[in-house]
Each structure stands twice: as C-alpha cells, then as structure tokens.
Amino acid sequence: MTINKLYNIEAIKRDFSLGKLLSILLDDEVYPIRKQKLVFEKSEIFYMENEEDSYVFAIEKGISSVFIGNQLVNFVGAGEFIGLHCEGSTDETRFSGSVISDEVVVWRFHFHDVLAKIMNIQEGYLYHYNYMISIYPIYLNKILAMGADVEERVFGFLEIIADKFGEEDGPFVKIPSFFTRKLLSDYINVSRMTLNTTIKRLEERELVKLDDRLICVRMPMS
Known part of the structure; x- marks a missing residue:
C-alpha cells in the first residue's frame, strides 16, 4: 500500500512540515544530535559534503542559491533545507549553496544524524518524504521548462521567484x-x-514592469 493511500498528502504537508522538522532537530531532550550554527556572508559557498562527512543545512535567515555541480537549480530561504536527499555525490552531482542575500544564517547537521533522529520518531520518515515531494517537482519542472517558448519560460521562472521571495507592489510583486x-x-x-x-x-x-531596474512581476489574481 502506498503512502498516498495511507495518508492525505495535504495532511502530511501540514503535520510534517519542514518548520516542525527543524524544531525537532534542534530539540536535545530526545535523541540529541550534533549541530552547528553558521553565518555565511554574501557570495560565500558552502558544500553539502567533504572528505569526512555529509551535511544537511537548514536556512534560518537569508537566501541562497543551490547548485548541482555547476548548474544553478534552485533558490532557498528561511525554513528550507539543503542536502536532506543526497549523499555520496560526484563532482558533477555535488550539491552546494551560494549566498545571494547579504548573509545567510544556517544550522548545519550531520546527514546520518538527521536520518537517525527522524527514524527514531514515530512516523518520522514522513518528514523526509515531505521534503522529497517538495524538492523533486522543482527540479522536474525546471527540466520540462527548457522545452517551453522563451517568453513563457522566462515569465514562468520570474513568477516563481517573485511569488516566493518578492515584495508586493500593487498588482505586481517586486523581485529583490x-x-x-x-x-x-x-x-x-x-x-x-x-x-x-x-x-x-x-x-x-504589461506582464512585468521595471522600477529602477528592479523587475516587478504581475501576479495572477487570487
């Protein structure tokens, strides 16, 4: 029987959110794990693994780009994770983050510690499942969009960034x-x-406007 049949997907997203996962990982009362709070400055690069270990990063503040090898694949902000789904990559598939805001504040956890902790929680695997179903559509949609008309592709990605990180400006949303x-x-x-x-x-x-060279995207009416 699949997870979809056992649980309602919307309930999983609500009850096993990434925000709740971070609180659990920071809680030392049950199965304490290694963690370190780090601050990276603008343009600094941080990697999901080194010769010694693999890591999971939870963003507390700021915005980072995410790379697989040399390919820019995503942007993440506060409350999101990087590296929860990967280990043992090659140079071509190595995950890394690069700070694009003034700074990024992160919690760094050891990959295997995170897996061990969530597996020691009743239905804890659903936190990992929730992360997976949130991250893979992003990469899949990016691949599929490559075959779209250029205007459609550009507007679609601008719309995604504006919706996630932008500031409302009337019927438009201003991209930072x-x-x-x-x-x-x-x-x-x-x-x-x-x-x-x-x-x-x-x-x-009239789908976008420029405000002192900042891109403002007209968002669909809710």
Whole structure:
C-alpha cells in the first residue's frame, strides 16, 4: 500500500512540515544530535559534503542559491533545507549553496544524524518524504521548462521567484535586487541578452514592469 493511500498528502504537508522538522532537530531532550550554527556572508559557498562527512543545512535567515555541480537549480530561504536527499555525490552531482542575500544564517547537521533522529520518531520518515515531494517537482519542472517558448519560460521562472521571495507592489510583486540579471539568466538558462530582450517584450505586454531596474512581476489574481 502506498503512502498516498495511507495518508492525505495535504495532511502530511501540514503535520510534517519542514518548520516542525527543524524544531525537532534542534530539540536535545530526545535523541540529541550534533549541530552547528553558521553565518555565511554574501557570495560565500558552502558544500553539502567533504572528505569526512555529509551535511544537511537548514536556512534560518537569508537566501541562497543551490547548485548541482555547476548548474544553478534552485533558490532557498528561511525554513528550507539543503542536502536532506543526497549523499555520496560526484563532482558533477555535488550539491552546494551560494549566498545571494547579504548573509545567510544556517544550522548545519550531520546527514546520518538527521536520518537517525527522524527514524527514531514515530512516523518520522514522513518528514523526509515531505521534503522529497517538495524538492523533486522543482527540479522536474525546471527540466520540462527548457522545452517551453522563451517568453513563457522566462515569465514562468520570474513568477516563481517573485511569488516566493518578492515584495508586493500593487498588482505586481517586486523581485529583490540581489536577483541580478546574471543570476536570473544562469537560473533560466538563457543568455543575458536574451533575458533582457524577453523582459522588454514582457514589459510591452504589461506582464512585468521595471522600477529602477528592479523587475516587478504581475501576479495572477487570487
């Protein structure tokens, strides 16, 4: 019998949220594990593993980009995790984070400690399952979007970033300034020239506007 038949997916997302998982990992009363609070400055890179161990990072403050090898695949902010689903990668599949906000505050845990702790909790595996079902659609959608029309692809990714990290500005949502054109073009996998040209076309269609070069995205009506 599958998990989907045993549990309601929305209930899993609610009852086994990543925010609750972080609280559990920080709680030393039951099965204490190693942890370290770290602060990374803008542009610093941190890796999910080294020669000694593999790590899981929980973001407490700030925003980081996520790379698999040299490929920019995601952006994560407060309350999100990096590295909970990977271990034993090669150089081409090695996960890393790079700080794009002024700083990022993280909790670093040892990968096997995290797995051991959640497996010692009743139905704790559902925290890991919840993480997996949240992370893989992001990577899958990014791959599928590569075959889309350029304007559709650019607007779709701008919409995702605005919805997750932006600030409301009337019917638009303003994308923070640290999402530079270079960063966006790397993420969307288009040249900076193509990105700029496409943004101009989207502006003509009134789907985006520029506010002192900051990109503002028109969001769908709720």
